[in-house]
Structures are given as C-alpha cells and as structure tokens.
Amino acid sequence: MQKKYIYLIGFLVFGLxxxxxRKDPKNPSWDVDILAPLIxxxxxxxxxxxxxxxxxxxxxxxxxxxxxxxxxxSVDSLFKIPDTTLKNKYVAPFSATIAPGAxxxxxxxxxxxxxxxxxxxxxxxxSGYMLxxxxxSIKEVTHLTYILPKVTDPVSGSVFNKTFIIPKGTVSSPxxxxxxxxxxxxxxxxxxxxxxxxxxMIISYTAILDPLAPAxxxxxxxxxxxxxxxxxxxxxxxxxxxxxxxxxxxxxxTSDFPLFKHFINGTLKLEDIDIGLKIxxxxxxxxxxxxxxxxxxxxxxxxxxxxxxxxxxVPLNINRSVDNSGMVTPSTYSVSFTPSNSNILAFMxxxxxxxxxxxxxxxxxxxxxxxxxxxxxxxxxxxTEMVMTIPLSFVANDLTLADTIDFNMPSTxxxxxxxxxxxxxxxxxxxxxxxxxxxxxxxxHIVDSLISAPNSIMAPPLDANLICIGKKATKLTFPITEQKxxxxxxxxxxxxxxxxxxxxxxxxxxxxxxxxxxxxxxGDFNYTVGKK
Amino acid sequence: xIQGKVLFIFAFxxxxxxxFTFAQDSLPPQKPEQxxxxxxxxxxxxxTITNRFIKAFYFGEFIDDALKSTVSGKLGAVNRMxxxxxxxxxxTFHSLEEKGKPRFSFSFFDRANLNLKFSGDxxxxxxxxxxxxxxxxAALGNFKFNFLRYQQFRFGWDWKGSVTRGSYxxxxxxLSGDRNTGINALxxxxxxxxxxxxxxLDLKMDxxxxxxxxxxFFAQNGLGLSADCYYELPYVAWKSPGKITVELKxxxxxxxxxxxxxxxxxxxxxxxxxxxxxxxxxDSSSFTFHVDxxxxxNTRFVKKRYATSIPFTLDIHTKVFYGKKLAFEKGISWxxxxxxRPYYYAKLHFLLGINKxxxxxxLVGYGGYGGFNSGLDVKMDFARHYSLHFIDNYLFSGxxxxxxxxxxxxxxxxxxx
Numbered sequence: 001m002q003k004k005y006i007y008l009i010g011f012l013v014f015g016l017x018x019x020x021x022r023k024d025p026k027n028p029s030w031d032v033d034i035l036a037p038l039i040x041x042x043x044x045x046x047x048x049x050x051x052x053x054x055x056x057x058x059x060x061x062x063x064x065x066x067x068x069x070x071x072x073x074s075v076d077s078l079f080k081i082p083d084t085t086l087k088n089k090y091v092a093p094f095s096a097t098i099a100p101g102a103x104x105x106x107x108x109x110x111x112x113x114x115x116x117x118x119x120x121x122x123x124x125x126x127s128g129y130m131l132x133x134x135x136x137s138i139k140e141v142t143h144l145t146y147i148l149p150k151v152t153d154p155v156s157g158s159v160f161n162k163t164f165i166i167p168k169g170t171v172s173s174p175x176x177x178x179x180x181x182x183x184x185x186x187x188x189x190x191x192x193x194x195x196x197x198x199x200x201m202i203i204s205y206t207a208i209l210d211p212l213a214p215a216x217x218x219x220x221x222x223x224x225x226x227x228x229x230x231x232x233x234x235x236x237x238x239x240x241x242x243x244x245x246x247x248x249x250x251x252x253x254t255s256d257f258p259l260f261k262h263f264i265n266g267t268l269k270l271e272d273i274d275i276g277l278k279i280x281x282x283x284x285x286x287x288x289x290x291x292x293x294x295x296x297x298x299x300x301x302x303x304x305x306x307x308x309x310x311x312x313x314v315p316l317n318i319n320r321s322v323d324n325s326g327m328v329t330p331s332t333y334s335v336s337f338t339p340s341n342s343n344i345l346a347f348m349x350x351x352x353x354x355x356x357x358x359x360x361x362x363x364x365x366x367x368x369x370x371x372x373x374x375x376x377x378x379x380x381x382x383x384t385e386m387v388m389t390i391p392l393s394f395v396a397n398d399l400t401l402a403d404t405i406d407f408n409m410p411s412t413x414x415x416x417x418x419x420x421x422x423x424x425x426x427x428x429x430x431x432x433x434x435x436x437x438x439x440x441x442x443x444x445h446i447v448d449s450l451i452s453a454p455n456s457i458m459a460p461p462l463d464a465n466l467i468c469i470g471k472k473a474t475k476l477t478f479p480i481t482e483q484k485x486x487x488x489x490x491x492x493x494x495x496x497x498x499x500x501x502x503x504x505x506x507x508x509x510x511x512x513x514x515x516x517x518x519x520x521x522x523g524d525f526n527y528t529v530g531k532k
Numbered sequence: 533x534i535q536g537k538v539l540f541i542f543a544f545x546x547x548x549x550x551x552f553t554f555a556q557d558s559l560p561p562q563k564p565e566q567x568x569x570x571x572x573x574x575x576x577x578x579x580t581i582t583n584r585f586i587k588a589f590y591f592g593e594f595i596d597d598a599l600k601s602t603v604s605g606k607l608g609a610v611n612r613m614x615x616x617x618x619x620x621x622x623x624t625f626h627s628l629e630e631k632g633k634p635r636f637s638f639s640f641f642d643r644a645n646l647n648l649k650f651s652g653d654x655x656x657x658x659x660x661x662x663x664x665x666x667x668x669x670a671a672l673g674n675f676k677f678n679f680l681r682y683q684q685f686r687f688g689w690d691w692k693g694s695v696t697r698g699s700y701x702x703x704x705x706x707l708s709g710d711r712n713t714g715i716n717a718l719x720x721x722x723x724x725x726x727x728x729x730x731x732x733l734d735l736k737m738d739x740x741x742x743x744x745x746x747x748x749f750f751a752q753n754g755l756g757l758s759a760d761c762y763y764e765l766p767y768v769a770w771k772s773p774g775k776i777t778v779e780l781k782x783x784x785x786x787x788x789x790x791x792x793x794x795x796x797x798x799x800x801x802x803x804x805x806x807x808x809x810x811x812x813x814x815d816s817s818s819f820t821f822h823v824d825x826x827x828x829x830n831t832r833f834v835k836k837r838y839a840t841s842i843p844f845t846l847d848i849h850t851k852v853f854y855g856k857k858l859a860f861e862k863g864i865s866w867x868x869x870x871x872x873r874p875y876y877y878a879k880l881h882f883l884l885g886i887n888k889x890x891x892x893x894x895l896v897g898y899g900g901y902g903g904f905n906s907g908l909d910v911k912m913d914f915a916r917h918y919s920l921h922f923i924d925n926y927l928f929s930g931x932x933x934x935x936x937x938x939x940x941x942x943x944x945x946x947x948x949x
Contacts, residue, residue: 027592028588028589028591028593028595029593029594030594030595030600031597032660032661032662033660033661033662034662034663035661035663035724036662036724036731037728037729037730037731037803038806039806039807040804040805040807041807422727422728424727424729520804520805521805522727522728522729522805524728526661527661
C-alpha cells in the first residue's frame with residue numbers, strides 16, 4: 001500500500017515537472033560589424049548665417065543686413081508721475097446734530113500731479129491704481145462721494161465719480177472703508193479749475209449722513225472723517241504740454257553685439273561695408289542728439305576700435321514728429337558710415353562682441369516753440385538704429401568659429417565597442433574648413449578631441465571670376481577607440497570649432513547663394529546586439 | 533474569452549457523455565481500464581545551427597566568433613530550423629459492456645511550433661553585421677518564419693481491429709489560438725555601398741501577427757479545428773507478422789481575430805542617413821529619418837482576421853516482428869505546411885520481459901529540419917499500473933566530439949486504473 005502511494009506521488013511530481021520546467025528565452029548578445037550611413041546634411045550659407053539677415057543680390061552674391069538698436073530713451077528720462085498720497089482729515093470742532101442726508105463735510109482741492117521740469121496739460125494713463133482708505137468715528141453710516149472732475153472714464157466718457165459707504169463707528173473703533181480702482185485708460189486734464197494751470201489735478205469729495213438713517217445723529221467734538229487716497233504706479237500712455245529743456249545722456253555703457261559672438265580667433269578682411277545710422281524721433285518735441293562715443297570691443301583680444309566719422313561728437317538736430325490723432329509721423333535723421341568717410345572697416349574687422357556707447361540728448365533746444373503742444377506716447381520714443389550692410393566678400397585667415405553644446409550620449413552608443421566614423425564632405429564653398437570637436441569635463445576643461453589630423457575639408461578650385469568650380473570631396477576620419485568612448489560617456493559638454501581659410505588669398509572671394517556643402521557621416525564600428 | 537471557455541467545457545461534457553474511449557497513441561490495454569497520461573515532448577533541430585549555439589541564444593549568453601563559426605561553416609544557400617513542443621494530459625476510458633465499442637479519450641495539450649527557413653547571407657548579416665557585404669548585395673530573402681502557439685482540446689475514438697480488418701481511429705480537436713507570427717520575405721536584397729554612404733534594400737515581404745497586447749497563456753486570440761486519423765493494417769511477410777500504419781495528425785486551421793495585424797511590403801528603399809536639416813543644431817527635433825522609397829504605394833498595414841493552416845504530419849511506417857524478441861520498424865514522417873523535409877527513420881526493437889513489458893529500440897533517422905540523427909526509444913511497464921515511454925532521437929548524434937545538431941525528448945507517463 002505504501003509503495004502504491006510512493007508511485008502516485010512520483011507520478012504527480014513528474015507531472016509538475018512537465019508544467020514547471022518551461023522557461024522563456026533570455027536576451028542573448030553578440031557583436032556585429034556595422035557599416036552604415038548615420039547622418040546626411042546639406043550645408044548652405046543659411047546654416048552658418050541666419051537667413052533672416054541674409055540678402056541676396058541679383059547676381060546671387062549675398063549681403064549680411066544686420067540691424068542693431070542702441071538703447072532707447074524712456075519716458076522716465078523726461079518726466080515722472082510719482083506715487084502720491086493725499087490725506088484729508090475732517091474733525092468736528094463742536095457738538096452738532098446732523099439730520100439724515102445732511103452734509104458733514106465737502107471739499108475741493110488742487111494737487112500737483114507731475115514732478116520734473118515739465119508742464120503737462122493732458123495725460124492718458126497706461127496703467128496705475130488709486131487706493132482708498134476712509135475711517136469714520138461718526139455713529140451712523142456715512143456716504144462719501146469722491147469726484148475727480150477732470151478725469152474721464154475711458155468707456156462712458158463720464159468723469160470719475162465714486163460713492164463709498166462707510167460703516168458707523170466710534171473714536172476708539174472707527175468705521176473703515178478701503179478699496180482700489182484701476183485707472184488704466186483714464187484721461188486726465190491737468191489744467192486745473194480755471195483751465196490755465198499745468199500739472200494740476202482737481203479732487204472733490206462730499207460726506208453726508210446716510211439718507212436712510214432712522215434719526216438724526218449727534219456729532220461730538222473730536223469726531224472725524226479721515227480720507228486717505230494714493231495714486232500708485234501711474235505710467236502715462238500719452239502726455240501733452242511743454243517738456244521743458246532737459247539734457248540727458250545715455251551711457252557710457254556697453255551692450256552685447258551678437259553678430260560675431262562665435263568668432264574666437266583669426267582675421268577677417270571685408271571688402272566693403274556700409275553702416276547706416278538712423279535716428280528716428282517719434283516724440284512731439286525738437287531734439288538734439290550727440291554721439292559722443294561708439295566703439296567696437298573685442299573682449300577676447302581686449303582690443304577696442306572707436307568709430308571715427310564726421311558725425312561723431314557733433315550735435316545732430318532732429319525735428320519734432322507730427323501727431324495726427326494718434327498717427328505719429330516721425331522725423332528721421334540718417335547718416336552713413338562707409339570706408340571712405342570713416343574707419344568702419346577697422347571697426348567691424350575688430351570682430352566686436354560688445355559695443356560701447358555714449359550719447360547725449362537735449363529736448364527742445366530752442367525752448368517752448370510749440371506753445372505747450374509737445375507730446376509723447378509711451379511706445380513712440382526716439383530710436384537709434386544701426387543698419388549694417390556687409391557684402392559677403394572677404395578674406396578669412398584662420399577665422400575660427402566656436403560654440404559649446406550640451407551633450408548626452410545616447411544609450412545606443414553604449415553598445416558601440418569601437419571603430420571609426422567617416423565624414424564625407426563635398427565642399428562647394430571657396431574656403432577650406434577645419435572642424436574639430438573637443439570633449440569637456442564638468443569644469444569646462446578640454447579632455448580630448450574627436451577628429452584626428454588631417455582634419456581639413458578642402459576647398460574647390462576657383463575660376464577667373466573667383467567662383468568655385470564644382471565641389472571638392474574630402475574624407476575625414478574620427479577614430480572611436482575604447483578610451484575615447486569612455487571619455488564620451490563622461491562628457492556632458494562639447495566644444496566645437498571650425499577654422500576657415502578662403503582660397504586665393506589675398507583676393508576677396510564672394511559667397512554666392514548657390515554654394516553648398518554635402519555632408520555624410522558614416523559609421524564603421526563594432527556593435528553589441530542585445531544586452532551588453 | 534469566457535464564451536470560449538464555456539464552449540470548451542460544454543464540448544468536453546458532451547463528448548464525455550459518450551462513454552467509449554481510447555487514445556490512439558496509448559499502449560494497448562491489458563485489461564479493461566481507464567488511464568491518465570502525462571505527456572511532454574519537444575525538440576529543436578537544424579542541419580546548420582548547432583545545439584551549443586541554440587543553448588547560448590536561449591539562455592542569453594554572449595555568442596562569440598568561435599560559436600558563430602560553428603554555424604557559418606555549415607551555412608548553405610537555404611537553411612532550416614524547426615522546433616516543436618507539446619505537453620499535457622490525456623484521459624482514456626474503455627467500456628467493456630459491449631464488444632466493438634471504441635475507446636474514448638480526451639486530451640488537453642499546450643502546443644507550440646516554430647519553423648524557419650533562411651539564407652546564409654541573412655545569418656551572416658544578423659550575426660556578423662553588414663560590413664562584410666560592403667560593395668555587394670546580401671540576399672536576405674527566401675526567408676520564412678512561423679511561430680504558432682495554441683491550446684488543443686482533443687476528443688478521440690479508437691477501434692481495435694482484428695487480424696483481417698485492422699485498427700483505426702479518429703480524433704477531432706478544438707484549438708484555442710494564443711499567438712502567431714508569420715514572416716514570408718520572398719525578396720530582401722540589401723546592398724551596402726563600398727564606402728558605406730548608402731544602403732539599398734529591395735524588399736517584398738508579408739508579415740502577419742496576432743494581437744501583441746494579449747500574450748498570456750490561453751489568450752484566445754483565435755479559434756480553430758483540427759483532425760487526426762489513422763489506419764493500421766496487419767500483414768504477414770515472409771512468415772513474419774507485421775503491420776503498416778498510415779497516420780495523419782493535426783490537419784486543421786486556426787482563424788485569428790480581427791485585431792491581428794498584416795503588413796505587406798513591396799518596395800525599394802534607399803537610405804543615406806538621418807537627414808539633419810541644421811548640422812549646427814544637433815537637437816533631436818531637427819533630425820528627420822529619411823528613407824527614399826521607390827515604390828512606397830505597395831507598402832500597407834491593416835488590422836484584419838486571417839486563418840493559419842497549422843503544420844500537420846503524414847506518417848507511414850511498418851513494423852515487422854522477427855520472433856518474440858525482435859521487431860524492425862521503418863517509416864517516413866513528413867511535417868507538412870512547415871519548412872521541414874521528409875524524415876526517414878528506422879527502429880530496431882528489442883522486446884524484453886514478461887509480456888514484452890520492456891521494449892527498447894535503437895533508432896536512426898535522416899531529414900526533417902536536420903540531418904542524420906540516432907537515439908533510443910524505450911517503453912516499460914512498472915509497478916503494475918504504470919508505464920513509461922521515453923524517446924531521445926539525438927542521444928547518439930554527437931559522438932566523436934563533433935558539433936551536435938538537434939536535441940529533444942519525448943516522455944510519457946501513464947497510470948492505469
């Protein structure tokens with residue numbers, strides 16, 4: 001009997017083994033030798049220079065047209081509407097009985113709304129607030145009507161008129177009302193009560209006892225109504241009046257000049273250049289502007305080249321603009337810097353990454369010739385813009401561009417065991433290009449390079465007109481060794497440089513829109529398929 | 533899914549109600565009985581792929597060049613590999629109330645079948661890479677792959693014959709389809725440029741695949757039917773008794789559900805690398821995977837139902853008895869609707885013990901997916917109610933230290949009541 005059970009148990013164990021021994025396959029791995037194209041690209045001049053600043057001429061040659069605006073004058077440099085707080089306190093001098101609806105206090109006053117040496121008659125507010133805080137110790141509800149008779153509502157056209165209900169209170173525990181009103185768009189007439197003043201705001205308020213109060217109320221000596229209102233963060237959209245005769249200056253200061261920010265080495269000789277300096281006055285006041293200094297600063301070489309020319313340091317008179325119901329016709333002053341009237345070539349060939357400047361501005365140099373009809377709009381001021389037209393005809397000698405990019409090695413590259421990358425380039429540009437990719441550690445220190453020498457993409461031959469004849473094919477090799485791969489894995493930034501040398505130096509060569517370079521990156525490497 | 537399971541349960545109860553039984557591949561009962569069999573069998577074999585390679589692949593090992601070379605040295609223009617597994621149980625019932633009644637059997641089996649045909653270039657490209665084909669074309673086509681897994685609910689009737697009439701049996705099966713992946717690449721020519729600057733692929737391929745989101749056991753991605761039958765006729769040749777058996781197994785189909793996928797490609801592709809519009813801005817958004825298609829209108833993908841004819845076996849063999857202790861069996865077995873060739877085999881049986889309760893046979897075979905094979909076939913009764921049947925077709929195939937091709941085992945344990 002026992003033996004029978006042993007066999008039966010064995011039978012069941014046998015069955016269990018059948019059903020339990022099945023396993024799913026795991027993930028095997030092996031190495032393969034891959035030869036395959038990875039990346040292809042066609043480089044045109046647009047890949048090097050943003051197409052928005054490229055201008056194509058009828059002969060397919062190209063100009064860089066680059067606009068650069070110097071910092072503009074702001075409204076603040078002419079006048080300000082400062083934050084203003086008005087505090088009016090009515091204190092009952094003696095005991096009195098006030099009937100429902102009877103007036104407690106009524107007052108009208110003028111305030112100076114604008115600071116600075118200007119005389120404004122009208123202002124439209126772009127943004128800003130009026131804050132109220134009213135405290136009453138009168139033992140009944142009080143109605144306070146607050147009127148700005150010369151401030152017009154932007155929607156209804158009616159004057160600013162608000163009535164506030166202040167709760168009843170006591171001397172020790174006054175009734176309090178507080179609130180704020182957005183003044184955006186309100187138009188303010190600053191000519192005062194008689195219409196001949198300037199910078200003057202009229203404020204009127206009246207406090208009455210609640211008309212629905214059940215009975216008269218006794219006001220004891222010392223009972224008070226305190227009105228505190230503030231104009232805060234007022235920014236004008238439009239102002240009119242006489243702006244005085246302010247003289248302001250901008251700078252000396254520097255600003256970034258991004259056109260050559262990636263140029264780190266070498267020289268660039270330009271065949272021609274034209275920089276138009278355009279000063280556009282959209283302010284309704286005459287102006288006199290002086291460019292005291294404009295210098296090209298190359299911070300890498302610590303070299304500064306001041307711009308010399310007939311207009312530098314000389315006051316330039318610019319007429320006022322004309323306002324046709326909000327449509328402003330500006331007045332413009334233009335001057336051109338060329339190699340014949342300035343040192344503009346040296347200025348640009350310094351490859352500046354910063355410009356330093358100093359300008360002076362004098363408003364109304366001839367006084368109040370407009371009879372108080374100067375005007376200014378918030379977004380229509382005085383612009384100083386440089387329009388640089390640089391024909392792409394140059395001599396580049398070891399001109400080196402560089403940039404740093406973030407790098408995260410894709411996980412698939414972890415499976416590459418080594419090999420080579422081949423860059424096949426067909427260059428149709430009249431310059432050779434020497435690319436290099438440097439690996440950087442976390443402290444921006446270069447630890448290795450990827451491209452082995454020779455690393456020059458050769459230039460094609462030129463014809464008699466210095467135009468490229470076809471394309472020149474070059475093959476560059478990037479050895480990817482185990483050591484390089486381990487450095488690549490540790491790299492999180494790459495420093496990429498490209499050194500250019502134009503052909504047939506010292507002749508200037510032009511860049512045409514039809515020039516291009518075909519690039520293919522081919523991988524020839526050993527790769528582990530499956531888990532590594 | 534629930535409906536399918538209910539259908540199987542009802543079918544089982546219906547057929548169980550007809551109380552006669554026998555499984556055609558059960559041992560002949562010595563007395564009226566019921567029995568339960570546990571069966572597990574499986575094999576994987578190829579004339580090209582070595583066992584060591586298969587094991588390394590299956591167990592996730594690293595496949596080095598030495599291991600690859602054991603395969604690449606045997607590669608031909610057309611290479612085959614096949615695998616099959618079957619495990620489950622069978623219940624048999626035989627009523628002795630009336631003479632001539634058949635035996636009834638019910639079986640449940642989990643079945644899987646893999647078969648593929650591939651070119652030598654395909655193996656080299658996959659396991660060595662395409663670099664060796666620089667400047668030439670790798671012929672990856674003439675590739676067929678089919679993987680099938682299903683559960684089988686089988687109902688069989690078996691009639692014991694006489695000396696003149698012969699024995700015969702039939703069985704019908706309901707099939708619950710789990711998974712199927714089929715690839716048929718009639719043409720796949722990959723040209724690698726000598727300098728690697730481009731790849732050209734001329735591809736004509738059909739691919740079918742069942743719902744990849746439903747992969748669990750008994751996923752019921754399809755339903756099907758199959759049938760088995762056999763006829764066994766005794767004869768006497770040169771005074772020696774013998775029998776000839778003709779057997780057809782697993783003739784049937786599975787119809788897969790509508791969320792199955794069908795890909796059809798008949799195109800030429802030219803690849804020159806990922807197109808980077810701005811080489812100075814290596815942001816992934818500026819990358820465009822760009823493949824020029826010469827004939828892209830012939831590429832389509834649809835979700836639809838489809839039917840698969842499952843691989844079936846035609847087996848014809850004879851067995852002649854020479855005295856009481858010796859028998860010789862020879863036959864041909866052909867797995868059709870797969871990539872296998874006919875398989876020829878012979879067995880020399882030694883019948884030992886009382887009532888021939890121990891049958892050991894030396895077997896040799898050739899064909900199928902592989903080449904020559906040699907092994908043992910052992911049947912034995914033990915402990916009164918138990919029988920064990922063990923077959924290893926490849927037991928002696930790897931003698932003399934040569935690379936072995938093919939491995940597998942058949943094991944059946946029977947408990948009679």
